């Protein structure tokens with residue numbers, strides 16, 4: 249039975265893992281996080297549930313539409329009736345938050361969380377035999393194929409810390425991929441926010457790119473909450489500042505929608521890598537190594553949740569086709 253190791257349990261890695269499992273591979277997914285989903289992230293604060301990474305996704309391609317339909321039929325995904333520039337396509341959300349989609353995908357997979365991969369190496373360069381991966385906990389994992397779906401800058405760090413033939417990897421392509429940072433504020437409220445229905449607002453000026461009302465979205469029925477995402481320029485400028493102070497400043501500008509007297513508590517998260525702004529046009533990159541080593545994720549192809557899914561699918565198909 250062929251074996252494959254995946255680094256990253258975001259939607260790209262989980263998609264590839266599911267597809268390869270279907271093709272008869274023995275698959276292990278490693279992720280440094282406590283849970284699965286990566287940037288499809290949902291947090292609980294008190295009785296509130298907040299999406300604090302991706303807020304929704306659209307489905308343009310037949311493969312992703314089929315997958316989305318399966319998720320709707322399993323009651324994992326629903327529709328948020330938002331109308332914006334993407335408005336001609338339904339805005340899909342996780343009924344219990346975006347991370348629930350990843351949890352659903354991971355159900356029948358071998359996913360090892362809390363395993364930050366710090367080194368990769370070929371088991372035998374001479375025979376072209378597969379890959380050995382070492383995690384921060386000093387565990388090692390071995391497989392015939394290795395698929396890396398972490399953001400490209402993190403993949404570059406991993407490669408620099410590993411013993412890899414430098415000529416085998418197209419570093420220039422990986423270095424080209426760029427991500428925008430994002431500072432996210434998660435606010436728990438005493439009563440529903442003043443955001444108009446359906447609870448999605450993209451201000452046309454100022455530091456806030458997006459406000460999303462988790463209560464109106466339907467994922468936080470027990471306690472109202474709002475997710476605020478700062479725009480890339482503001483996030484970059486304030487990335488290393490005191491985060492609670494940054495959150496306070498952003499909230500101060502949003503009193504119209506979030507009256508200060510209604511705020512119970514808030515938390516702030518900073519994403520060094522949020523949306524992939526400069527991407528490699530192909531859905532993955534294959535290294536010129538004897539044993540398959542592929543790089544993918546949302547930095548490849550069309551980006552966002554759908555692009556990451558398509559990247560994972562393309563990687564899996566390439567591996568099973570022996571490409």
Ligand SMILES: Cc1cc2nc3c(=O)[nH]c(=O)nc-3n(C[C@H](O)[C@H](O)[C@H](O)COP(=O)(O)OP(=O)(O)OC[C@H]3O[C@@H](n4cnc5c(N)ncnc54)[C@H](O)[C@@H]3O)c2cc1C
Pocket residue numbers: 255256257258259260261278279280281284285286287288300301302303304305306363364365366397398399402406430432477519521522523524544545546547551552553554556
């Ligand atoms: C604030 C924000 C808002 C967004 N809004 C939207 C939106 O509304 N719609 C949309 O479509 N997209 C949105 N996105 C983008 C979307 O979330 C991503 O494109 C998509 O989730 C990327 O999936 P991925 O599998 O490629 O990567 P990730 O989800 O990042 O998965 C990579 C995984 O690799 C793990 N990892 C990293 N390094 C290591 C290591 N060394 N060892 C082990 N594991 C490691 C990480 O823990 C992570 O789980 C948003 C992103 C952010 C952050």
